[in-house]
Amino acid sequence: MITLTLQIALGCVALALLFNGWRLLKGPALGDRIVALDTMVINAIALIILIGMIGESDAYFEAALLLAMVGFVSTIAYCKFILRGDIVE
């Protein structure tokens, strides 16, 4: 039962990533692209956690945590760059 559930969840998250990629390509505003990238990072974390559950491995959580931090910092850096033309003032 749990194998089937994890496969369904993997399909859902992969579809969500495709939706995000579509929005990333289409735009139209710059804000949409930043949202799409931010959501892609969150979906990638979900994918990593599901893969960790399927592989029954504890080693994926460091990757997920690092990706969460890098995703947040990159979103903020992108926004800061658009707003101020500079990241560290």
Add this chain to the structure above:
Amino acid sequence: MTMVVEIMVCALVLLGAAFVLIGSWALVRLPSTMERLHGPTKATTLGLGSLLVASVFYFQGRLGVWTAHELLIALFLFITAPISANMIAKVHLHRVRIGAFEEPDTKAGAPPRPPGEGDWATFEAPTRNTQASTANT
């Protein structure tokens, strides 16, 4: 793994995956940028939190140990998601204000201006006499 734990993990995983999918579908479906901010920042983050809780119970059932680093990820995401959403909204308001992007004529319309003579604090402080404002220097 006992049956109860397995059913709980399955329910949490399905709920989380559904929320993640709905949040991303909102990113495709909703008409304007400010509305599109809602789906990913709320539904997707909540779905990921559900997946992380499912992972805690899954590893408890499989390996027999309680782990807390999933909750660390959830905590970090729940703290940072509103901050990124705020920054992205600021970027959008800024781009609309400097005329780099024309807001499409949708039902929700363009973002409203704040009351008073000020403006949204995107590049500068809202008004010139705001405390600790860089606009004064």
